[in-house]
Amino acid sequence: MDAPPAEADPSVAGPTGARRPDPLPRRVHAGYALGSLATGAFGTVPGLLLLPYLTDTLGVAAGVAALLVLLPKAWDVLVNPVAGRLSDRTRSRWGPRRPWLLGAGLALAVLFGAIFAAPFGAGPAAGAYVAVAFLATATAFAFFQVPYVAMPAELTGDRAERTRLMTWRIAVLALAILVSGAVAPMVVTATGDGLAGHRWMGLFVAALIALGAVGAFLGTRAAATGAVTETEPTLRAQLAVAAGNRPFRALLLCFVIQSAGVATILAGVSYFADQILRDPDNGPTLLFACFVGPALLVMPLWSRLGARLGKRTALVAASLLLAAGALALVAAPALPAAAVYAVVALLGVGYAGQQVFALALLPDCVAHETARTGRRQAGVFTGLWTAGETFGLALGPGLYGLVLQVSGYVSSDTGTAAAQSDQARLGVLLGFTVLPALLVGLAVLLLRGWTLDPDPKGDR
Numbered sequence: 001m002d003a004p005p006a007e008a009d010p011s012v013a014g015p016t017g018a019r020r021p022d023p024l025p026r027r028v029h030a031g032y033a034l035g036s037l038a039t040g041a042f043g044t045v046p047g048l049l050l051l052p053y054l055t056d057t058l059g060v061a062a063g064v065a066a067l068l069v070l071l072p073k074a075w076d077v078l079v080n081p082v083a084g085r086l087s088d089r090t091r092s093r094w095g096p097r098r099p100w101l102l103g104a105g106l107a108l109a110v111l112f113g114a115i116f117a118a119p120f121g122a123g124p125a126a127g128a129y130v131a132v133a134f135l136a137t138a139t140a141f142a143f144f145q146v147p148y149v150a151m152p153a154e155l156t157g158d159r160a161e162r163t164r165l166m167t168w169r170i171a172v173l174a175l176a177i178l179v180s181g182a183v184a185p186m187v188v189t190a191t192g193d194g195l196a197g198h199r200w201m202g203l204f205v206a207a208l209i210a211l212g213a214v215g216a217f218l219g220t221r222a223a224a225t226g227a228v229t230e231t232e233p234t235l236r237a238q239l240a241v242a243a244g245n246r247p248f249r250a251l252l253l254c255f256v257i258q259s260a261g262v263a264t265i266l267a268g269v270s271y272f273a274d275q276i277l278r279d280p281d282n283g284p285t286l287l288f289a290c291f292v293g294p295a296l297l298v299m300p301l302w303s304r305l306g307a308r309l310g311k312r313t314a315l316v317a318a319s320l321l322l323a324a325g326a327l328a329l330v331a332a333p334a335l336p337a338a339a340v341y342a343v344v345a346l347l348g349v350g351y352a353g354q355q356v357f358a359l360a361l362l363p364d365c366v367a368h369e370t371a372r373t374g375r376r377q378a379g380v381f382t383g384l385w386t387a388g389e390t391f392g393l394a395l396g397p398g399l400y401g402l403v404l405q406v407s408g409y410v411s412s413d414t415g416t417a418a419a420q421s422d423q424a425r426l427g428v429l430l431g432f433t434v435l436p437a438l439l440v441g442l443a444v445l446l447l448r449g450w451t452l453d454p455d456p457k458g459d460r
Contacts, residue, residue, distance in 0.1 A: 029165055031219015033172040035148045037212025038105055040176025041205050042112065042141050043393055045184050046134070047266035048284075051397045052417075053116070053130075053198055055404075059413030060127040066401025068127055070394050072135035079142045080387030084380045087147040097147035098217055104143035105213020109206040111137040116202030118195045122413045142386065144213065150382040151220070152363040166360040167303045171296060174352060176212070178292035180205055185270070185284040193416070247450055248365040248381060254446040255358045256388040258319060261439030262351065263396020265291075265326065268432035271404070274417050275428045276332055277340065290344040295352035302353040311357045311364075312451075316444045318353025323441030325350055329433040354440070396436075403431035 046069070054065035087100055115133045120126045152165050187204050188197035243249065273283025306314040325347035332340050366381045407427025412418040420428075 028220060029168040031221075032151065032165060032216060033168040034212050034215030034219050035101065035105075035144075036169050036173035037176045037215065038108065038209045039141075039145055039148065039212070040173045041180040041208045041212070042108065042137075044177045044181045044266060045201075045205050046115070047263050047393055047397055048181055048269055049184060049188070049198070049201070050115075050130070050134070051267050051401055052270045054127060055401075055409070055411040056417050057194055057198065057413065058118075058122045058126045058130070059411055060124075061405070061411050062401050062409045063405035064127065065411075066398045066405065068131045068134070069401065070398030072131060072138050072394070074391055074394060075135055076138055076142050076390040076394075077387045079139055080146055080390070081380060081384055083143045083146040083386075084150065084382055084384070086143075087150060094221075097151050098220060100143055100147040101213055101220075102217040104140050104147075105217070106210060108137060108140040108144050109210035109213065111140050112209055113202040113206035116198040118199065121195065138390065141390070145386045145390075146382050148216065149359075149362070149386055150366075164303070166356055166363075167299055170352065170356040170359065171299050173355065174292050174295040174299070176208070178288060178296075180208055181266075181269075181292065182285045182288040189281060194414075245365060245381075247368075248362075250446050250450055251358065251361055251365060252385055252388050254443045255385070256392040257443035257446075258354060258358070258440045259389050259392030260395040260399065261323075261326075261436035261443070262354075263393045264400045264431060264436045264439070265347070265396075267397035267400040268428065271400075271417075271428045272332075272432045275420055275425045276432075277337060279337070280417070286341060287344055290341040291348040291351070294345045294348040298349050298352055299356065302356055305353075306357055306360070311361050312447055314353060315357035315361065316447060318350050318357060319440055319444045320350075322347055322350030322354055323437045326433050326440065327437040330429065332429065332433070399435065400431045403427050403435065 050069055051065055054060040054068060055062050060068065083100075087097055111133065115130060115137055117133075118126060118129075120129050184201050184205060187201040191197045191200040269284050269287050270280070273287060274280040277283045279286075302314065302318065305317075309317070325343055328343050328346075329340065332343075335343075362382070362385055404424070404427055407424045408421055409424045409427060410418040410420060
């Protein structure tokens with residue numbers, strides 16, 4: 001369906017004083033949220049399984065594996081703004097964003113399965129193949145995620161409605177993380193571990209990604225998603241506009257650092273379950289269930305808290321809760337397993353709020369700039385945002401891999417972890433606890449004085 005012009009669409013952010021937009025239908029909330037099946041699966045499974053796949057199945061040294069995980073995602077820093085610019089200028093009967101949801105989403109599914117196809121078996125060639133396949137997959141992800149994240153600023157001009165939209169999205173994201181993060185290791189184990197198990201896991205996650213991409217494309221077909229309007233003539237000019245938005249810069253840097261912290265937790269799950277909990281078979285699944293399960297329950301509570309305190313204040317509170325939970329896990333070797341899982345559930349509560357409020361503040365930044373300048377910049381802002389997010393999600397496993405390398409972690413090509421020294425086990429623990437606590441907790445300092453409104457109490 002052709003989208004109406006932006007000035008005739010009450011759901012598109014307009015100048016201050018415009019009438020309050022009509023609420024979005026529930027089917028649009030649900031349809032848009034389905035895209036998080038794709039973003040959640042791709043954001044979770046590589047961070048969870050790719051590093052141990054390289055070190056414990058392909059026999060790649062931890063330091064080299066860290067670079068193989070980091071460098072392809074660093075490519076997104078260049079690709080994502082380009083994807084944003086192209087989606088801003090796309091003209092189609094489906095609107096500017098939805099064609100990318102379908103085309104790039106299906107490409108993402110196919111390429112993800114290819115990452116774990118292992119046509120060269122184990123060894124250096126296998127590691128090089130994973131790096132190339134991961135690079136191609138990250139590129140496809142950029143062209144799906146950037147238009148997807150850009151859509152809320154165009155679906156509605158109401159900040160409260162965007163928060164509700166993000167609450168739906170984060171709820172599905174939590175479900176996607178739970179399903180992909182908890183079930184993917186089970187698929188590996190159930191289908192024989194090693195190369196064969198990872199091949200089947202790749203196909204499972206690819207199907208989940210395809211379901212999310214097609215669901216988001218179909219679910220938003222009745223929603224107005226804006227029309228092509230005047231924008232900056234060059235990529236350099238667009239980047240200059242984003243760089244000149246101080247609230248966006250602060251929010252972006254905070255979220256990138258926190259994404260790296262969350263990603264170190266994801267990267268360390270398998271290692272933590274094996275070396276600290278001594279439960280390599282069931283530990284990863286239980287950790288994910290405890291981490292993500294509470295998020296599905298507390299999302300409405302976070303939404304109400306955000307309405308009462310303001311999104312920025314709620315983001316700070318959620319971040320500090322996440323950091324405190326991670327730091328408390330330093331005591332995991334002396335705690336019973338039940339207590340460890342309870343602390344991980346506390347992390348999940350903080351993670352849910354940290355995600356929902358950061359993502360709810362982003363479209364506020366975009367809509368504020370659109371209202372101020374009259375130019376649609378959603379693709380550029382979200383291109384930079386997703387570039388930073390994916391870089392942070394890659395930086396986390398990279399940092400964790402370097403911690404393993406420094407602590408003397410021994411790689412294996414047998415499909416199971418080798419015996420590790422006490423020093424290596426300490427590296428597993430500190431990388432999973434202290435490192436993410438510092439990254440997530442200290443990043444909130446960047447939000448001091450953050451506001452979009454002339455009255456600072458408007459954003460708090």
